Amino acid sequence: AQKVTQAQTEISVVEKEDVTLDCVYETRDTTYYLFWYKQPPSGELVFLIRRNSFDEQNEISGRYSWNFQKSTSSFNFTITASQVVDSAVYFCALSDNFNKFYFGSGTKLNVKP
């Protein structure tokens, strides 16, 4: 069965600190996709990144970076020099061969000024 685990329920940091959000997944599929979404207080999920199971290259986009490691089934997300606007709930998700999405329980990030 597919499963996505985000063990960190809530993280609080002070602005400009770096923070890493952990995501561990379980799947028996060889082809799958991993996603990160941000959910600000307004409620709408905002797409951040998609990564397929064959591409383990890390990615950097501005202050955001993602580390995908198949060996540990992890897809971690790092925010460098966090800002108050980064405060939100972040979800990691997995899409399987049957096009079903499985979301983690989310990590609430509080960035304090």
Next chain:
Amino acid sequence: KAGVTQTPRYLIKTRGQQVTLSCSPISGHRSVSWYQQTPGQGLQFLFEYFSETQRNKGNFPGRFSGRQFSNSRSEMNVSTLELGDSALYLCASSQTSGSQETQYFGPGTRLLVL
């Protein structure tokens, strides 16, 4: 390009009533998926529609149903509402149906059942 829109944004119903939620996908997107988000259960997949056909279904009772129209707009219906149906209902659209597709979410409809 306009994003995914959902109407209404807020709803208050009483137990036993039924409700219909609407979702308009991004122009050109043909797949629409529905999710229920609650504090206790998190984000749970309800169903996916593609080209007016239900492609996938999550583990929800038959009281939850949906449909998709030829213009890709989708509706979700919940009959005989229960208190536990109070949730944020999110709709997501993607260009086609497939695990590689990125889903883009709407703002959600917040349903409160009294």
